Amino acid sequence: MLLDPHTHITGKRQLEHVLAHIRAYGGGRSVVLPIEPGDCTGVGRERGWRTEAVIAAFERQPDEIIPFCHVNPFAADALEQIRRYYAMGIFRGFGEHKVKIACDHPLSMQIYHLCGELGWPVLMHFDYQDYHNYNIEAFAAVLEACPQTRFIGHAQSWWANISAAPVRDPRAAEFEEYPRGPVVPGGLVDRWLEEYPNLYADLSARSGYFALDRDPQFGRDFISRHRTKLMWATDCPCLDGKGDLGGGRRRDCLAALSLSWLRRYCESDEHFDDLTYRNAERLLGL
Numbered sequence: 001m002l003l004d005p006h007t008h009i010t011g012k013r014q015l016e017h018v019l020a021h022i023r024a025y026g027g028g029r030s031v032v033l034p035i036e037p038g039d040c041t042g043v044g045r046e047r048g049w050r051t052e053a054v055i056a057a058f059e060r061q062p063d064e065i066i067p068f069c070h071v072n073p074f075a076a077d078a079l080e081q082i083r084r085y086y087a088m089g090i091f092r093g094f095g096e097h098k099v100k101i102a103c104d105h106p107l108s109m110q111i112y113h114l115c116g117e118l119g120w121p122v123l124m125h126f127d128y129q130d131y132h133n134y135n136i137e138a139f140a141a142v143l144e145a146c147p148q149t150r151f152i153g154h155a156q157s158w159w160a161n162i163s164a165a166p167v168r169d170p171r172a173a174e175f176e177e178y179p180r181g182p183v184v185p186g187g188l189v190d191r192w193l194e195e196y197p198n199l200y201a202d203l204s205a206r207s208g209y210f211a212l213d214r215d216p217q218f219g220r221d222f223i224s225r226h227r228t229k230l231m232w233a234t235d236c237p238c239l240d241g242k243g244d245l246g247g248g249r250r251r252d253c254l255a256a257l258s259l260s261w262l263r264r265y266c267e268s269d270e271h272f273d274d275l276t277y278r279n280a281e282r283l284l285g286l
Helices: 015-023 051-060 078-088 106-118 136-145 156-160 188-195 205-213 216-225 254-265 269-284
Strands: 002-007 028-032 065-067 094-097 122-125 151-154 199-202 244-246
Touching (some): 002 015, 002 269, 028 269, 051 065, 078 106, 094 106, 106 122, 106 136, 136 188, 156 205, 188 199, 188 216, 205 216, 205 254, 216 254, 254 269
Parallel strands (some): 094 122
């Protein structure tokens, strides 16, 4: 039984696709993450991305869907919205927090503090310079300022920092959105997972898969060092768990790639179970 803590309902990817995706690998539960629309998120106003769509999915399939909520941090009533969502009693966390401001922006900081008070983890999307939650180097200060808030790291800039001194400027000639090749020890992500008890990470998307696969020996040691802090996850765009992207397009399913990698490199069945559902269950209080 799997627990995928990173899925979305979008205009094209509906509830039935989320369910088909995890059922293709034996079934389990899926966290559905909204991203509320707005200039700061870069997400359109289609209903699929919104918290209301997550609520509708949970009401239809409460045994398989775990709902998170999100708000636009620039909304005048952002904190009040979060409190209203908490009062509904169905949500297990906040995010995906994918906003085009620095990760330590005051509007986000007040949300982090409130989520800590409510006992909700916050799933963060870290992208490169001037994009979502940029200035990742400042995140250590966030972790220290919000010790009761549990954070889940994800996405391109996050996983590039598994290696020391990655190229962070997309304008640089040597920049790679998904770095390949040997990992240089001492990366921020490796150090922070060791140092901060309130920090976790999900292994979703191409960024998570490539971070492990670029240097398999380092990846094997990494998932051993942080076996209580890491969660298998997909953030996969395919519709069926078999690579169908719709419109005749296909690509390898990220669930298939990542589960195969973990089965090869986890130390034991217990280790595999920790990464594929137990750690997420503990973090979400299930």
